[in-house]
Amino acid sequence: MAGPQRNLTEGPIGRTLMAFALPTLGSSILQSLNGSINAVWIGQFLGQRALAATTNANIIMFLLVAAVFGFGMAATILIGQAMGRRDIDAVRCTLGTAFGLFAIISVLTVILGWLVAPAILHLLATPAEVYPLALGYLRVIFVAMPAGFLTVLLTMALRGTGDSLTPLKFMAVGAVLDVALNPVLIRGFGPIPALGIEGSATATLIANTVSFAALLAYIYAKDLPIRLRGAELRYLVPDPALLRTIVVKGVPMGLQMLVVSVSAMAMIGLVNRHGTATTAAYGAANQLWTYVQMPAMAVGAAVSAMAAQNIGAGRWDRVDRITRAGLLMNLALTGGLLAVLTLLDRHVLWLFLGQDAAAIDIAARVNLIAGWSFILFGVSMVLTATVRANGAVVAPLVILAAALFPVRIGLATLLDPTWGSDAIWWSFPAGSMVSVLLTIGYYRAGTWRKLRVLPTAREEHLPADCEPTAKAMPIG
Structure with a gap:
């Protein structure tokens, strides 16, 4: 090509x-x-x-x-x-x-x-x-x-x-x-x-x-x-049939971003109760997490594209190998980045917090407790990318919502009176662990391998001028 x-x-x-x-x-x-x-x-x-x-x-x-x-x-x-x-x-x-x-x-x-x-x-x-x-x-x-x-x-x-x-x-x-x-x-x-x-x-x-x-x-x-x-x-x-598929599959994936946004706003509300220094520290940690998440998201996008092409080609023998390669790559990239940030966290946090020693101490603790949960986040991203490549979009949405609200927000709210702000930081690895376990369970035992994103044109009565040909077509 x-x-x-x-x-x-x-x-x-x-x-x-x-x-x-x-x-x-x-x-x-x-x-x-x-x-x-x-x-x-x-x-x-x-x-x-x-x-x-x-x-x-x-x-x-x-x-x-x-x-x-x-x-x-x-x-x-x-x-x-x-x-x-x-x-x-x-x-x-x-x-x-x-x-x-x-x-x-x-x-x-x-x-x-x-x-x-x-x-x-x-x-x-x-x-x-x-x-x-x-x-x-x-x-x-x-x-x-x-x-x-x-x-x-x-x-x-x-x-x-x-x-x-x-x-x-x-x-x-x-x-x-x-x-x-x-x-x-x-x-x-x-x-x-x-x-x-x-x-x-x-x-x-x-x-x-x-x-x-x-x-x-x-x-x-x-x-x-x-x-x-x-x-x-x-x-x-x-085309009506294609449009219906894009909307039906697209809405749950769009809702995932909405769920993340609402969860983030709820978390900010909990953090704000602990004072300005804690809010500033959490904001600085979030600046670092923006970049920590990027390798997992990039690997997830690559896994989704590769898995989709191989599913389309009927190469199911490669799909699990693509997923394993993505998991190892996430571990290497995200784990390596987190190791560097853990060693240099105070120097990096100084860029956002200046000479505020109290806020830097809080932010360093936030990273120590919650930062490593992004390795688990990466595992969920890769597995979700694979199942989504075959059109499974509702189960990942349900898993994400369960991990963020009953678990992460729920634990942070429940334990806050006794644990203080640590309840918020520990809720991150707890939510990520639940997400990973549920996603692994769905990947191994779910019905996502049996789905078809778009049935053949004859089954859905697609117009002839938009019918997938199932044969090689010239690019030029």
């Missing part, structure tokens, strides 16, 4: 998995650095009120991304399985339906977001002095979302075809442009007026648009499998 796509159904599993996971990890790091640097620009140039305004807007953005993330993941699974069968027509049909769905969602996001932004900010009890800044920033961000949504869909689709390097390249283009434009548009430069906080949002709008246009041009210039030409453009009209 020409181009940057990898055939994930052949060759050495460990080496292929590593080569696929590293660019995905690089994309995650770039995305986090982009957000962190932009927060520095806003804080330095516009002050705390502006930073608080972006915090309020980012909550809304996260919920919007969660809403569409699941649909993108469902499309990626379908694309991965079709790619494993070497059914390029099915790949393009799925991409067309998902692209049409995302385009509709994007238009609705701009229109509704612009109109209801004031009501959303009032619902969040945004402080009066922050409200006008948050409203101006949020409305521009809503305009920037369509290009962002469609770029995310294309990058996820590319990973489904076995290409994780192209998304990294265009993520870098968008991140560099966003970071470079932020100070220029916030403060003004030459003929460019100072736009304040709206300048930061405008930088994101420009970066998203340029990144999307450049990625789309590259896909067509390289004639990649997800491009649509001629009669294939009819695939942009969502």
Whole structure:
């Protein structure tokens, strides 16, 4: 196969998995650095009120991304399985339906977001002095979302075809442009007026648009499998059967992000009861955990793409080996990173907490107790990625909700009166252990291997022009 796509159904599993996971990890790091640097620009140039305004807007953005993330993941699974069968027509049909769905969602996001932004900010009890800044920033961000949504869909689709390097390249283009434009548009430069906080949002709008246009041009210039030409453009009209599958499989995956968000807000409420130093320490630990989670998430994405292609190709003999390779890779990457952070934790925490010795002591204890639970988190991520590659999405949602609410939040609340803040920190490994045990049980004994993401066209009465062909199709 020409181009940057990898055939994930052949060759050495460990080496292929590593080569696929590293660019995905690089994309995650770039995305986090982009957000962190932009927060520095806003804080330095516009002050705390502006930073608080972006915090309020980012909550809304996260919920919007969660809403569409699941649909993108469902499309990626379908694309991965079709790619494993070497059914390029099915790949393009799925991409067309998902692209049409995302385009509709994007238009609705701009229109509704612009109109209801004031009501959303009032619902969040945004402080009066922050409200006008948050409203101006949020409305521009809503305009920037369509290009962002469609770029995310294309990058996820590319990973489904076995290409994780192209998304990294265009993520870098968008991140560099966003970071470079932020100070220029916030403060003004030459003929460019100072736009304040709206300048930061405008930088994101420009970066998203340029990144999307450049990625789309590259896909067509390289004639990649997800491009649509001629009669294939009819695939942009969502096919009912494919759309139903994407929505049914996508909603539970989107809900997983919502469950995590609600759990995080509940945990912050418990932490805040223990004073400012504890809250600051927990915030600093969370900054480190953002990066600690990245290897497991990158490995999970790689395992999902590889497993989906092999399931589509009928290579079930490789699926368990892919999972084992992912588990070992997570242990090496996440375990190694945690070991380094444990040795250097006080030096790293100083970057966030300065000379506050009390907060640093608390944060170091938080990391010592809770940090190592991310190895267990990685195990759950890899196993979930495998079962999700065959369309099993409800069981992982139920397991996640059980681990976070009855176990993690429940233990922290129940033991807080006697254990103090330690109850919160110990609830992390407890929740992760329950998640791992339940996920292992489902992986070994669940019915996920018997599922089919999308039955054949004849069974579901798909239109002939969108029927998977089950044979090799030319890419060009």
